[in-house]
Amino acid sequence: MGIVIKSSAICVDPESNSAVELAARAGEECMANSGLRREEVDLLIFTGVFRDDNIVEPAIAALVQKRMGLNTDPVSDGNVIGTTFSFDLIKGRCGFLYAAKVAQGMIENGRAAHALIVSSDVHPSCKYHPEFPITHSGAAALLSRTENGRGFQKIIFNSTTDSYTGEIVYVGENEGTKARKAITIEREKDYILRAGDLARKTAKKYVQGESVNPRNVKLLITTPHGKSWEKDLSRSLGMNHYTKSVNIYKKYGDTYSSALIFGYFHAVRDEKLKEQDEVLFVAAGAGLSSACCRYIV
Amino acid sequence: MEMQIRNENRVRFESIGAYVPEKIVSSEDLINRMKMKIDVDVERITGIKYRRCVSPSEKSFNLALNAAHECLRNSRYTAVDIDVIIYTSITRSVDDKMLQYDPAMSQMIKKAIGADRAFEFDIVNACAGMLSGVYILESMIRSGAVKNGMVVSGEYITTIADRAVDEISEPLDPQFASLTVGDAGAAVILDGDGDDSACIDFIEFATAAEFSELAYGLPSEKTAGLQMVADSKAIHMEVLGRVVPLLQAIREKYNVDGDDYDYVLPHQTALKIMEVGRQILAQHFRTTRVATLTRIQDFGNTASTSHFLVLYDHLKEKNIPDGSKIIFFVFASGIQFGFLSTKIGGLKIKELENDELELTEWAS
Numbered sequence: 001m002g003i004v005i006k007s008s009a010i011c012v013d014p015e016s017n018s019a020v021e022l023a024a025r026a027g028e029e030c031m032a033n034s035g036l037r038r039e040e041v042d043l044l045i046f047t048g049v050f051r052d053d054n055i056v057e058p059a060i061a062a063l064v065q066k067r068m069g070l071n072t073d074p075v076s077d078g079n080v081i082g083t084t085f086s087f088d089l090i091k092g093r094c095g096f097l098y099a100a101k102v103a104q105g106m107i108e109n110g111r112a113a114h115a116l117i118v119s120s121d122v123h124p125s126c127k128y129h130p131e132f133p134i135t136h137s138g139a140a141a142l143l144s145r146t147e148n149g150r151g152f153q154k155i156i157f158n159s160t161t162d163s164y165t166g167e168i169v170y171v172g173e174n175e176g177t178k179a180r181k182a183i184t185i186e187r188e189k190d191y192i193l194r195a196g197d198l199a200r201k202t203a204k205k206y207v208q209g210e211s212v213n214p215r216n217v218k219l220l221i222t223t224p225h226g227k228s229w230e231k232d233l234s235r236s237l238g239m240n241h242y243t244k245s246v247n248i249y250k251k252y253g254d255t256y257s258s259a260l261i262f263g264y265f266h267a268v269r270d271e272k273l274k275e276q277d278e279v280l281f282v283a284a285g286a287g288l289s290s291a292c293c294r295y296i297v
Numbered sequence: 298m299e300m301q302i303r304n305e306n307r308v309r310f311e312s313i314g315a316y317v318p319e320k321i322v323s324s325e326d327l328i329n330r331m332k333m334k335i336d337v338d339v340e341r342i343t344g345i346k347y348r349r350c351v352s353p354s355e356k357s358f359n360l361a362l363n364a365a366h367e368c369l370r371n372s373r374y375t376a377v378d379i380d381v382i383i384y385t386s387i388t389r390s391v392d393d394k395m396l397q398y399d400p401a402m403s404q405m406i407k408k409a410i411g412a413d414r415a416f417e418f419d420i421v422n423a424c425a426g427m428l429s430g431v432y433i434l435e436s437m438i439r440s441g442a443v444k445n446g447m448v449v450s451g452e453y454i455t456t457i458a459d460r461a462v463d464e465i466s467e468p469l470d471p472q473f474a475s476l477t478v479g480d481a482g483a484a485v486i487l488d489g490d491g492d493d494s495a496c497i498d499f500i501e502f503a504t505a506a507e508f509s510e511l512a513y514g515l516p517s518e519k520t521a522g523l524q525m526v527a528d529s530k531a532i533h534m535e536v537l538g539r540v541v542p543l544l545q546a547i548r549e550k551y552n553v554d555g556d557d558y559d560y561v562l563p564h565q566t567a568l569k570i571m572e573v574g575r576q577i578l579a580q581h582f583r584t585t586r587v588a589t590l591t592r593i594q595d596f597g598n599t600a601s602t603s604h605f606l607v608l609y610d611h612l613k614e615k616n617i618p619d620g621s622k623i624i625f626f627v628f629a630s631g632i633q634f635g636f637l638s639t640k641i642g643g644l645k646i647k648e649l650e651n652d653e654l655e656l657t658e659w660a661s
Contacts, residue, residue: 179516
């Protein structure tokens with residue numbers, strides 16, 4: 001048994017600057033594309049990093065669940081009528097693959113049949129900020145069980161143990177009464193380079209460890225940190241002659257926690273993928289942290 | 298929908314650790330510090346006499362790290378044996394950062410304890426965070442994805458009590474519940490070596506998101522720090538009652554009944570509410586002898602760490618014999634309903650060695 005992406009969706013709208021709204025709109029479109037009823041979603045995981053008003057509770061997932069109307073009240077007339085369990089998972093740019101791992105465990109144990117993973121990132125002021133380097137964006141992917149061996153194969157994670165973090169996203173104590181609308185992103189000068197190195201190392205380890213034939217990989221989907229990031233990665237894995245890659249960065253800029261779903265969504269929409277095609281997801285970000293997974297369409 | 302369940306590994310709590318800061322603040326002290334003098338008796342309403350508060354240098358991260366070390370001290374595993382670390386607090390303060398989002402706090406813990414083999418991620422789910430993390434980890438162990446893992450949380454949550462002290466203007470103020478909180482860290486290690494003598498039986502969660510907007514925690518715009526605003530009356534009057542049908546459904550699903558439980562371990566909100574919870578359980582599970590585990594008098598509500606701080610403290614005092622059966626309840630912003638049933642065995646808090654004692658005395 002495995003898990004497969006049943007449908008996906010993205011949301012970018014200059015009029016929409018709320019993480020809850022962007023995630024919920026992507027989630028709604030994803031559900032519409034899936035053919036499932038919303039009551040069938042029994043697990044909802046939000047993996048965004050930058051959120052409205054720097055809310056610490058409730059989970060943003062609960063606010064998205066409410067907005068989407070997913071089993072929002074488990075009890076009616078004294079009876080349990082259907083439940084959804086929702087929570088947030090924070091793991092920066094790699095969140096989607098960690099959420100897929102969590103969903104895998106839950107679905108394999110029969111705790112859930114369908115898991116909706118949503119993500120979004122906005123400036124906490126919920127307004128457009130010209131100097132904010134992240135694109136206000138949301139994405140969603142619906143994961144369901146499959147018996148045919150397709151979908152997510154082994155997911156591996158690789159994060160560093162030394163003190164270097166590369167990038168830090170935080171709200172400083174010194175923001176005082178402005179903290180609700182404040183956010184700081186600090187980047188080391190060599191962050192992109194070192195995150196790229198880690199992504200490459202992790203992908204190489206995966207390709208070797210899981211006996212992946214680079215010739216069979218149809219598409220490379222990454223968390224791009226620049227305009228040529230995915231080309232460099234693809235070249236270093238020896239894939240460029242056989243493998244296409246999606247560059248989300250050129251079109252959308254930095255979609256942070258949503259980048260992998262953006263890449264997958266575009267590949268499907270642009271008909272770059274057909275059944276049995278192999279995709280390699282490679283994510284890297286602050287920490288440093290990375291994740292890699294082969295996916296069979 | 299009935300699904301085939303793969304159930305190769307039985308999961309148990311292998312070890313537990315907790316940490317509270319030294320500074321003790323009484324409810325009376327807190328009320329006396331309030332800017333607006335109001336006639337409200339927190340101790341009488343909630344049963345909370347004291348809570349612990351961090352020193353200026355202690356943050357969420359330090360509380361979690363101390364708990365993680367204590368958990369490892371009580372474990373047969375060392376840090377490098379750990380497969381996964383799940384960090385689960387509401388508050389996310391480190392050094393001069395009020396909230397750190399990325400890198401994840403779990404990676405900071407991994408680096409600090411030297412769990413070099415582990416992968417790690419953060420789960421945020423209000424006061425249900427730690428139990429949500431346990432649920433996720435238990436699924437991963439059962440499915441064979443990992444052999445063991447640590448769920449850890451640190452809550453420098455008295456920042457919301459300080460906001461209440463500074464900002465409350467009336468007895469029914471939406472920040473009133475913030476006066477009940479205390480700071481703490483907690484950690485548990487789970488593994489797949491459970492058996493009839495120690496094993497998690499089931500975990501169930503449901504999110505009543507219809508009521509997700511009844512309680513918010515976020516940075517205050519009046520005074521510096523985090524605040525929590527909650528419509529406590531609506532939460533208790535309109536939402537809490539759903540626990541009864543949820544419990545009935547669980548009773549039928551898992552065939553639990555009669556005197557199955559020795560203890561109920563509720564989220565530590567207020568003595569009266571916990572007693573209502575115990576009575577509901579006694580009535581609907583038809584169990585007569587079940588006793589409530591609490592340390593709310595001394596620690597208050599320590600947010601996501603509350604269940605495991607209480608369990609740790611009772612184990613330390615050898616109040617809970619091996620073979621005891623416990624049901625955990627959580628009722629948290631979201632609104633989250635969570636239930637965990639387990640038999641406890643072999644979960645020990647080691648006595649401090651002589652040299653450790655000396656070190657502690659020297660350090661204090």
